[in-house]
Amino acid sequence: MSRIETADVVVIGAGIIGAACAEALSASGLRVLVVDRGAPAGGTTAGGEGNVLLSDKAPGPELDLAVLSRRLWPELIEALRAELGDEAARVEWEPKGGLVVATDQDAVGPLAILAEAQREVGVEAVELTPDEARAMEPHLTEQVAGAVHYPGDAQLQPVLAATAMLAAVRARGGEVRGGAEAHGLVFDAWGKVAGVHVGRETIACDAVVNACGPWAGHFSVAVGAPIEVLPRRGMVLVTGPLPHVVGRKVYAADYVAAVASSNVDLQVSAVVESTATGTVLIGSSRQRVGFDEALQVEVLRRLARSAVKLFPVLAGVPVMRTYGGFRPYTPDHLPVIGEDPRFPGLWHASGHEGAGIGLAPATGRLLADLMCGRESEVDPLRFKVDRPAVIAEVRT
Amino acid sequence: MRRIVVIGAGPAGMAAASAAALHGVDVVLIDAGAKLGGQYHRQDALAPGDRFAPSVKLASRRYELPPNVEHVANAAVWAIEPVDGGHRAHLRVGPADGLDRRGRAVEARALVLATGAYDRALPFPGWDLPGVFTAGAAQALAKGQGVAVGDRVVVGGTGPFLLPVAASLIGAGARVVEVAEANAAVTGWLSKPAGALAGWSKSGELARYAGMLARHRVPYRSRTAVVEAHGSECVESVTVARLDALWNPVPGSERRVEADAVAVGFGFTPQLELALAARCRVEDGFVVVDAAQGTSAPGVFAAGELTGIGGADLAASEGAVAGAAAAKFVGAAVEPPLRAMARVRSGRRFAEALNAAYPVRPGWQGWLRDDTIVCRCEEVTRAALYRAVDERDVGAARSLKLVSGAGLGLCQGRVCGRNVAELADVDGTGFAKRPIASPIRLSELAEEEPVESPIDAEESGRALGVEY
Secondary structure: OOOOOEOOEEEEOOOHHHHHHHHHHHHOOOOEEEEOOOOOOOOHHHHOOOEEOOOOOOOOHHHHHHHHHHHHHHHHHHHHHHHHOOOOOOOOOEOOOEEEEEOOHHHHHHHHHHHHHHHHOOOOOEEEOHHHHHHHOOOOOOOOOEEEEEOOOEEOOHHHHHHHHHHHHHHOOOEEEOOOOEEEEEEOOOOOEEEEEEOOEEEEOOEEEEOOHHHHHHHHHHOOOOOOOEEEEEEEEEEOOOOOOOOOEEEEOHHHHHHHOOOOOOEEEEEEEEOOOOOEEEEEEEEOEOEOOOOOHHHHHHHHHHHHHHOHHHHHOEEEEEEEEEEEEOOOOOOEEEEOOOOOOEEEEEOOHHHHHHHHHHHHHHHHHHHHOOOOOOOHHHHOOOOOOOOOOOOO | OOEEEEEOOOHHHHHHHHHHHHOOOEEEEEOOOOOOOOOOOOOOOOOOOOOOOOOOOOOOOOOOOOOOEEEEOOEEEEEEEEEOOEEEEEEEEOOOOOOOOEEEEEEEOEEEEOOOEEEOOOOOOOOOOOOEEEHHHHHHHHHHHOOOOOOEEEEEEEOOOHHHHHHHHHHOOOEEEEEEEOOOOHHHHHOOOOOOOOOOOHHHHHHHHHHHHHHOOOOEEOOEEEEEEEOOOOOOEEEEEEEOOOOOEOOOOOEEEEOOEEEEEEOEEEOOHHHHHOOOOEEOOEEOOOOOOEOOOOOEEEOHHHHOOOHHHHHHHHHHHHHHHHHHHOOOOOOOOHHHHHHHHHHHHHHHHHHHHOOOOHHHHHHOOOOOEEEOOOOEEHHHHHHHHHHHOOOOHHHHHHHHOOOOOOOOOOOOHHHHHHHHOOOHHHHHOOOOOOOEEHHHHHOOOOEEOOOOHHHHHOOOOOOO
């Protein structure tokens, strides 16, 4: 692979969002360099569960993006398979569906209201009786008060997905460079981005995409264009391989509230699912502790309790490992996708919090459409950079 | 109350516990084994009593423990959690895999990690057949249970450790067919008393083992390795080959040797997960320590094989230094243990010379074939690993595990981590990060454990370093 010295676009961050942006841009014929100060797909992407969810989003711009993304994922996987071959495009895609479970009567009503609203915007959401839910997931607790089945929910393995998209970028003449830190922009006489400093090199380019995930705020400050993207920590437990226990992505109804909350304190709600290798993943936690990576046993304890509450059969199962990461959080819980009005040529694609895996292809598509001047399928205005929650003061 | 926690009750941990306790500090000594002593002083698990049990007699014998040491046996430390002013160790006490392990959480301002090392196995075609053991496992079975792993055993690998392993096997009734040392012969050093090993306390012990092998007419061959094991259901024979200086097999030197078991050991891998959880700095695979055995994490000391492979004597000396430093850290009046510190310095010199003489050289990678399993838990072959490296181009352990599957299984990379890291040319420390240090059932994890002797907030406010 030759080292490229100039590019049309330099994408900063080789996680799932950077990979998806680079994939969409290179599919539009642009020459893309992806740089990452660490290893590709080694940050937030490696700490994710691989959620491709419609169920946890209320109608609104994020759900619109999620619906588009859910349609794009299988198309993209098919296209990558044709381009790269089966093995290099393997992402463990599982359109397994999701089951949201209310374990107390109080939660049944709000769950039904959400499902009704989602159905109105075209999401398939089937309300189930407790018996129907238990017929679908036989190991589910007997405490089920109500449930909603979302056949559209899916799962994939995020590191495989990101690396497959990056492989496509390379196959199209682009480059992916790990261990390379971008630390400053170069502007032309008109104040437009003309290049980026990467390590000791300066790469000439027409556009730079800030896809640094939870570090997008840091990067934006470093290049003088601050946006409000903060880290929110999450942990996942992984059991040893098991015979079939959980068929779908099963989660407690309070998950939806936790996803949408801005609370600084620890929030835990059960998300339980099997992976292709037979292990069971147990999430999810949300906590605003900055970039503190120290283990907190209390978080693991509450994850374990919430999982056993949904699936009592898991009580005797050994937990083999835990992993975690930082999700990119914006104060209004919407991703930031678009050009920075302060610095033409600087683009941001971050702030997806825990939904980045699911929202990646639509994010890449939207960014590429905007950059290439094409009509986009979702309304870009709600994700724009110059909104009060993201930048306090904008001069255009 | 002055109290420290020591994790690991081998030579380093026992010496640390003893040193701290003799300075009037209460010690909680936690170990996975049923009895004290660790791997090196492995006691017969079936015999009654524990020859190292804490007693009121003051330490007349070297490893005797004072009464203010609480020995917590059969305990798995599954997490180390940083808390204000110190660390909290989370443990489950009871037989491994038992259903009624009891949970405990112990806090202390000072922590001595003496978690030791386990022996390293290199993969080769057939290494996943029943009958292939690590040298350490073969020795543990022989010493702890009196069981020989086979009738005709080939011992292979590198380093002086192969000699006691062969001797233990003979002691347990096996016929050791051959000892294959991949580097230069240990016995060559032993025959030159004025050489590099002069003055090393182990040389006498090694000479005894060498004598035992000679009496039993066991061939000991240098620059030789087991490069393949054959058999349908279990090991029936092995291929032994001569190696060149880089450990590439010399073409035409292969011999088939009949054997029903193989014991292989290629040096040792330190048990790093708790040190990493306590955020100790690790360099070149070992915990970095200062002259007081202090790590980069305040209040955390490390001793023994964690800091470098050096054997039981060096481990015990480091333990004595670490225990004294930990006692000082929690406020005991401690004079610098100058003699132990001097023993550590000289011990490290010998250890460095030994480690330099018995490295693992890169030619082993050529013993593998495409279909040779490199990660046994997840059954990842060399071909699959290389394909993941080439196609996914991830460049670091964390994502390499996720794209290849290697290191994701039940052993969590303990067996394959270093080998996979070398094959893929990435830093291996990432394979040793295991925030959950040993498997724990969800119901156990869900349980609240009472925290014993929580750290006093005022006490923890005092900044105390240990400087000699």
